Amino acid sequence: MMDQHEDPKFEQWLQRAAKSYHTPQPTPRDAMWKRIEDARRNKHVIELRPWMRWAVAAAAVLILGIGIGRWSAHQSAAGSGGTVAAVTDSAAPAQSDLSYQIAATQYLSHTEAFLTSFRADIGSHGAANTARLARQARDLLSTTRLMLDSPAAKDQRLRSLLEDLELVLVQISQLDPARDGHDTDLITQGMNQSNVLPKLRSAIPAGPVPVRTEGAL
């Protein structure tokens, strides 16, 4: 029996008409394969493996404990001499590195979203859009430079990625809304040649950002 919503004429027409929806271009097989190979060669920057998530959670508990300890030690420092803080200080550097790694993961996720959006949006909304992208790039550039100066950049692969990102973000931040799309073409060509986005994605653990740092806060 025919459902009350069914209308064979409409469905036939719709199926024909919908073929024009997002009509794909020819598959760029070789270009994509090259980027896949490059990304797989450069993989593993700061991947949080399942056991590492437990380590992150444990470290977060420790950090919280240290925070409470320091707070309570500070409260009683006048009377007891603050020995608790002295004991816990030895564990702080490793936890600090881990915190930087979590911050790096969040920063990389945000930058990936920005660059993905940049490639999809550029040229589509005119000068106002270009100005907005340049402003966002400047904000991210500040964070990139802070990351480069942080312990997170002790990892050579992450440092190399941050340097690539710095270059791209500098170019985007200097985009002139009054000029045509020549500069943006150069930036996207540069991004493709240096494989920035595949490298960036390889550096980010799978799953949405809150999941990646789940349990750490």
Added chain:
Amino acid sequence: MDESQLIARVRAGDSAAERALYNAHVDRVYRLAFRLAGDDALAQDFTQETFIRAFDRLGSFRGDAAFSTWLHTITTTVVLNGLRKVKRFRQREADIDDAHEIGVSHRHAEPDLKARLKQAIDDLPEGYRTVFVMHDVEGYTHEEIGAVLGVETGTSKAQLSRARAKLRVALSDFAGEWVT
């Protein structure tokens, strides 16, 4: 060489087999990514990400389902997560930007049927749109869609039916096109 032998060779580290497996599936993966994303750069990114993940996780492929089903499950996960991420990012920036600017950038005067159809499909809820694109546009069966999205076949049929009903309402101005 059949596909299971090809997969075994990929697992053994044969790079020629990797390329052969990629060649066998990339067109369909890219097509689906493009249909869902509507943008070449995004479709390429999603296709690359799909194959990177697939090669990395090939050890977990047990062969219970067809390889193409397993691969398309990764594709839809990558595409839908990627699109959500882009949407969230754009929304956040749009909230910050001047409302007037947003209004101007999205205004369309007297759109034709093709533009209205595109907008109507874009406006479908994510689940409806995914099933609609896979079934009515790309020709997947409900069984394939159910296996790829991890839902019952009946759910896929119900979502398609609801998607079509919504499209019919959205395109009611053009009823003459299908009534005649």
